[in-house]
Amino acid sequence: MLRRMRVRSRKATRHWFAGLVVCAIAVNAMQFGAIEDAARHNYRALYRYETYDLFDIAIARDLAARRNVGPYVYFGRLFPGSVVTYPTSGVDIWFDFAPSMRTFGRASELRRVDYDPTALVRVPDLGAYRTPASAFAPRSGVVTTVLDERVGYYASAPSAREFIVVTPDGPPQREGHIAFVDVALLDAQTRTTLGMP
Amino acid sequence: MSEFVVIVLVHLSGWALLRALGLRDWGAVPLGFIAGVFGVIVLTFAFVVAGADTTPSSVLTALALVGGVALVLQRRVLDAAAYLTVAATSVGLVGAVVVLREAHVVSYHIDSFRYLMSATLLASNTFGEFATANLLTKRMLVTPAMHSLAHAYGEHYVRSLTPLLAIACLGALTYVLVTYHSRAATRRPVAIAWLAGVLAAALLLSINRYVFHAVYINAHLTVGAALLMTAAGGLLLVGQRLTRHERPAVTVLVALSLAVTIVGRPEGFLFAGIALLPIVLAREVTLRERALLTIVYGASMLGWHGYVWLTLGSRATLESIGPAVLGALVLLAAPLHTLPGLTTARRVLLTVVFLALTVTFSGFSVLRFDPLQRSLVATYQNVVAGAGGWGLSLLMLAPLAVVAGTVALRREPSADVVWYPLASSPLLFFLLVFLREGAFRVGDGDSLNRMLIQVVPLAVLLVGIGIGATRTPGLADAAEGSFKGEADA
Numbered sequence: 167m168l169r170r171m172r173v174r175s176r177k178a179t180r181h182w183f184a185g186l187v188v189c190a191i192a193v194n195a196m197q198f199g200a201i202e203d204a205a206r207h208n209y210r211a212l213y214r215y216e217t218y219d220l221f222d223i224a225i226a227r228d229l230a231a232r233r234n235v236g237p238y239v240y241f242g243r244l245f246p247g248s249v250v251t252y253p254t255s256g257v258d259i260w261f262d263f264a265p266s267m268r269t270f271g272r273a274s275e276l277r278r279v280d281y282d283p284t285a286l287v288r289v290p291d292l293g294a295y296r297t298p299a300s301a302f303a304p305r306s307g308v309v310t311t312v313l314d315e316r317v318g319y320y321a322s323a324p325s326a327r328e329f330i331v332v333t334p335d336g337p338p339q340r341e342g343h344i345a346f347v348d349v350a351l352l353d354a355q356t357r358t359t360l361g362m363p
Numbered sequence: 364m365s366e367f368v369v370i371v372l373v374h375l376s377g378w379a380l381l382r383a384l385g386l387r388d389w390g391a392v393p394l395g396f397i398a399g400v401f402g403v404i405v406l407t408f409a410f411v412v413a414g415a416d417t418t419p420s421s422v423l424t425a426l427a428l429v430g431g432v433a434l435v436l437q438r439r440v441l442d443a444a445a446y447l448t449v450a451a452t453s454v455g456l457v458g459a460v461v462v463l464r465e466a467h468v469v470s471y472h473i474d475s476f477r478y479l480m481s482a483t484l485l486a487s488n489t490f491g492e493f494a495t496a497n498l499l500t501k502r503m504l505v506t507p508a509m510h511s512l513a514h515a516y517g518e519h520y521v522r523s524l525t526p527l528l529a530i531a532c533l534g535a536l537t538y539v540l541v542t543y544h545s546r547a548a549t550r551r552p553v554a555i556a557w558l559a560g561v562l563a564a565a566l567l568l569s570i571n572r573y574v575f576h577a578v579y580i581n582a583h584l585t586v587g588a589a590l591l592m593t594a595a596g597g598l599l600l601v602g603q604r605l606t607r608h609e610r611p612a613v614t615v616l617v618a619l620s621l622a623v624t625i626v627g628r629p630e631g632f633l634f635a636g637i638a639l640l641p642i643v644l645a646r647e648v649t650l651r652e653r654a655l656l657t658i659v660y661g662a663s664m665l666g667w668h669g670y671v672w673l674t675l676g677s678r679a680t681l682e683s684i685g686p687a688v689l690g691a692l693v694l695l696a697a698p699l700h701t702l703p704g705l706t707t708a709r710r711v712l713l714t715v716v717f718l719a720l721t722v723t724f725s726g727f728s729v730l731r732f733d734p735l736q737r738s739l740v741a742t743y744q745n746v747v748a749g750a751g752g753w754g755l756s757l758l759m760l761a762p763l764a765v766v767a768g769t770v771a772l773r774r775e776p777s778a779d780v781v782w783y784p785l786a787s788s789p790l791l792f793f794l795l796v797f798l799r800e801g802a803f804r805v806g807d808g809d810s811l812n813r814m815l816i817q818v819v820p821l822a823v824l825l826v827g828i829g830i831g832a833t834r835t836p837g838l839a840d841a842a843e844g845s846f847k848g849e850a851d852a
């Protein structure tokens with residue numbers, strides 16, 4: 167008798183606890199949709215994007231990605247396999263320059279040379295050679311405006327895919343401008359300064 | 364090569380390895396996938412430290428070799444059921460990859476791109492040349508190693524890998540609970556064992572943040588899977604729910620999990636250590652198993668953090684130097700695992716470590732109360748007030764785990780393998796407040812809010828133990844016979 171009662175008690179405990187777990191599952195399931203609705207798109211569990219390409223997704227939607235990933239990604243798409251010369255100092259940027267150029271920028275070679283990136287080239291003089299963001303980024307006002315503020319690609323046509331990096335406003339950090347200038351656009355004296363033929 | 368080939372290869376290699384090491388039932392399917400993913404990470408880790416080729420072809424070749432050798436070694440035990448399992452899971456995986464590739468569901472944060480940066484460096488074999496302090500000490504190796512495989516077919520991340528790992532964890536959770544309950548000394552009805560396994564998996568799946576982390580490009584879910592496998596494997600070993608033939612497979616999976624936890628997150632070595640301690644101090648764990656796990660723990664810490672220390676030179680901080688030195692000390696102290704008094708003093712040692720953590724935490728709290736206070740307020744907002752996307756899930760899970768732990772520990776002492784790291788985790792999490800630059804923040808993206816998923820599966824495992832735990836051993840259930848767990852100590 168006692169034994170039967172104990173077995174019954176054991177089963178009751180088991181079911182009581184399992185019942186609580188079922189209730190917890192039900193509450194979680196009911197809240198799932200509301201949590202989705204409240205979260206920003208990139209923190210949602212089941213948000214379906216129009217593409218799988220994380221770079222396109224983020225650059226189209228997020229300021230941080232636009233500023234810190236966009237300049238390298240579009241450089242890599244426009245000028246894959248380029249040789250890029252950058253200064254030994256003055257290119258401090260939130261996403262470290264060298265690994266970003268090697269990976270997202272798809273640079274085949276990176277050269278570090280001692281020069282002043284703020285004064286080496288007068289960027290405004292090269293305006294005719296600039297590829298505007300509207301030519302390579304999504305045609306959204308805010309996206310192209312931010313990209314144009316953040317990065318400039320100045321290339322001859324056709325480009326030999328050899329660039330130098332200049333930062334006319336000083337270290338770009340999180341918001342400053344960074345420019346990639348085709349070596350073919352540099353005058354002889356500047357090229358000599360950089361040790362180029 | 365395509366994503367289909369990569370996923371099937373990862374799974375087959377892990378499955379073959381565990382099968383060759385003695386795990387022959389259906390558990391080899393989910394555990395095999397996890398072992399395959401962990402194999403990719405550990406091989407990449409070894410190649411980085413050794414300065415070997417880290418391209419996807421090199422890592423996948425090594426993985427296939429491991430799986431191939433395992434298959435050759437077990438050729439005599441490959442029966443029709445095994446071939447059927449391989450065929451069915453491969454077809455299932457290909458179907459899952461098709462669906463997951465076309466779903467276009469992915470979650471990210473700006474740091475996700477740093478992980479992808481490291482993945483590209485690994486894939487181009489330039490990690491040693493370009494990896495910065497941030498990539499080495501914060502992003503580490505787990506996510507980069509996994510997604511570097513996508514470069515084998517010209518993409519930046521393996522779209523189906525983390526979702527499939529999340530699904531495998533649900534399968535593993537079910538398997539471990541079914542095995543744990545159905546092989547208890549006071550054997551429970553199979554229906555109860557399955558109820559515990561299925562309800563636990565459903566509970567985990569119902570948590571919105573679990574699904575979010577399944578598609579999130581970050582290391583949290585993988586580290587959570589590794590901690591789950593450490594505790595779940597430890598549970599089966601310490602609870603003596605495995606045959607002598609099965610124990611090597613689970614021991615190796617625990618060893619892989621320890622290494623993955625250490626190279627996955629900056630705080631990983633702390634969590635791996637706390638999860639390992641109740642396992643290596645248990646008398647049910649053989650000397651050989653203890654030695655393997657201790658050496659893997661020490662060598663992983665010394666290997667990774669020593670590598671970072673050497674790479675950064677004078678820029679290295681305590682974040683790398685501390686775990687590297689600790690790893691060396693663990694290796695030096697490894698022979699002590701044979702001391703006979705260790706297992707008898709298990710409870711005392713576990714209590715002393717827990718008290719040491721509490722005292723350290725209390726000391727820091729007094730010295731730097733302000734960031735702790737701000738972190739506690741932010742965590743309250745995230746977990747209780749809904750800012751972190753958890754809904755009521757953690758508010759329900761925490762008391763369920765406490766009740767389950769209280770019930771289970773009285774009847775199943777081996778459950779402390781899960782309870783101990785889980786109970787220590789709040790102390791470890793909030794200790795991080797004092798080691799990082801600022802307090803935790805309010806919102807989905809806060810690091811503690813994301814780190815919580817690393818221990819949520821442990822809490823769910825404990826709830827699963829509670830579902831099946833019997834009230835009084837030795838009555839009617841005992842009449843069904845008992846499983847003779849074998850520890851060849």
